[in-house]
Amino acid sequence: MGTISEIYESASADGPKYRAVADAIRGAIGAGTLQPGDKLPPVRELAWQLSITPGTVARAYTCLTDDGIATASVGRGTFVADPEANRHAARDRHFAHDNTAEESDLVNLFSPRLPDMGQVALIHDAFAQLSERPALDLLNYPTRTGYAPARRAALRWLADSDLGEVREKHVVLTHGGQSGVSLVMQAVLKGRWPVILVEELSYPGFRRAAELLRADVVAVPMDEHGIIPQALDEAASRHEAQLLCTSPEVHNPTGIVTPPERREEIAEVARLRGFHVLEDDCYRLSRASGPSYRKLLPGQGWHLSSVSKTLSPALRVGFAVAPDGLEGRLRRAAEHGYFGLARPLTDLTEDLLTRDETYRVLDGVRKEYQRYVRAAVEILDCSDLVWHEDIPFLWLPLPRGWRAGAFVRAAEAHGVQLRSADDFALRDGFAPHAVRLAINAQVSLKSFEAAMWRLRRLLEDLPDQIEV
Missing domain, CATH: 3.40.640.10 (Type I PLP-dependent aspartate aminotransferase-like (Major domain))
Incomplete structure (x- = not known):
């Protein structure tokens, strides 16, 4: 026993499916079934073999590339990394996972998601400082x-x-x-x-x-x-x-x-x-x-x-x-x-907004968002795209043939969640065929770039039934 399918089927059902897939691939590498340089099965093929969604397999592949176990090449596929390169691979660790993001097979671009550039540690420290505030502040109305x-x-x-x-x-x-x-x-x-x-x-x-x-x-x-x-x-x-x-x-x-x-x-x-x-x-x-x-x-x-x-x-x-x-x-x-x-919240606000470190964190957030915005602009390569590197979302007018609602559904089927222009219009108001792409800096830059490539392919491959 050593194939991906065999190891996956014998694994415990506990935990997210994408982790089980990633662990199965690691197991196949450990068993020698997969060698350095071997190409991993295409996402849709492996998803069919394991009876899971393509998004789950894509998430597993992203985890493996983030950890240096695999390497991805646009247009060629995903390959088992060389062990020596694996030990020295640079990792993009500049993002913060929450429990929801860990369990999701989708890249959520519905609303902007902040990177942790040090603000979590600042907030924790500010909460600790609250214990030094006068006791009567907690016994009276503000x-x-x-x-x-x-x-x-x-x-x-x-x-x-x-x-x-x-x-x-x-x-x-x-x-x-x-x-x-x-x-x-x-x-x-x-x-x-x-x-x-x-x-x-x-x-x-x-x-x-x-x-x-x-x-x-x-x-x-x-x-x-x-x-x-x-x-x-x-x-x-x-x-x-x-x-x-x-x-x-x-x-x-x-x-x-x-x-x-x-x-x-x-x-x-x-x-x-x-x-x-x-x-x-x-x-x-x-x-x-x-x-x-x-x-x-x-x-x-x-x-x-x-x-x-x-x-x-x-x-x-x-x-x-x-x-x-x-x-x-x-x-x-x-x-x-x-x-x-609440008084503790106002005290926390006072503490955070008077710290010089807070404003250095804000600069770090801005620069981190810029990395993701630039990646999106480069990959989408669309002249109609409205963007600015200091704005944590992009506005994408769709090419003729795509309606906003249909594009949003197609994007979600490919593992990317977006918001349609309809969400921002009055019920009986005007809504162009466009979508908003929010920057999610809580996924790795590689995962975000992969989502952008999926969107680009959708933009290039118009639906079978052209809607005008």
Whole structure:
């Protein structure tokens, strides 16, 4: 007994199947059935032999190449590595597995996933420091003055945003970015059926928050620079809109960056029509490219940031910044809704955001994301691809013949999860045939590159039935 199939069939059924496949191949190498330089069976052939999915075999092959047991050559296949090369093979270890990722046969590009560039150790240490805080902090309700150190620390986090004059009193700590969206809506909206404007493709959380507040949502057409000012003026006038929710620095999902000149035009429409503007700035990894709407629209511009996309989504900490004079409305919405963040969480936030190491970690996260973005751009080699190396997702308009829904289903069948443009459009709104590819830096770069090659082959091999 020494073939892959024999060893696999005799193995215990416990544990993930891809590990059993990888162990079976290791066993076949140890038994001498497979020799250095031997080509491993094609993924689909071995999957058929073992009655498992191709994604499971592909995951096993990735583990073997990551460990130096095998080598992969694009267009040729996967081969047993030479033992001497195996001992000295360079490994790409710059990623963090969680239990879900370990068990999955898919490369999940549904939402960006952060690499661990040292922030986990920082968070662990910050939690340890909490034990040194005064005991009475854990026996009393938090107060406004008690939150002040964390709000001041948030100002450092926000320092690379062009917010205009901003002080600690303008900042409200939120339970992540989505909580901040809801709080601003509560602070701004009036009447029985308020209207909120969003880009025709936009972050779905805007719509979800609006639904909770029984507000109507109206989509505004876009071009390559973002919201079209004339269309915004018409929509605001027709619907008597009270709030525009937008993302000019990193538009989700297209990656568009709205230039300063266009922002000025949009701000002028808001001044003329009297509606507020909420800027969601949670995805930006580098310094702001232009003035925020909070700066352009004193009294009407609100800003939102969080640590979720750049440091840790598990902490659920965000920062809503009110216009001068309206901070009381925002603070009351938070206090009446949940009294404020838990005191240990605010202490943790203060600790993390005042550490110089935290900002070095952020730079490391940005650089690691860049490696994955560059790999995707090089492999996909698509002129229509919208990307920036400091944005943790890419926007891919599909070639004629592919519909977004069909492409997403085909990609998942090949082990890659994506989001369709439909996910970002209103139910009766416009959705182009395009998909968003989020950067998953919690899988190895080799696994990510393999996923990109699978997507490229799909793009090149149009479906049998051309859809127009």
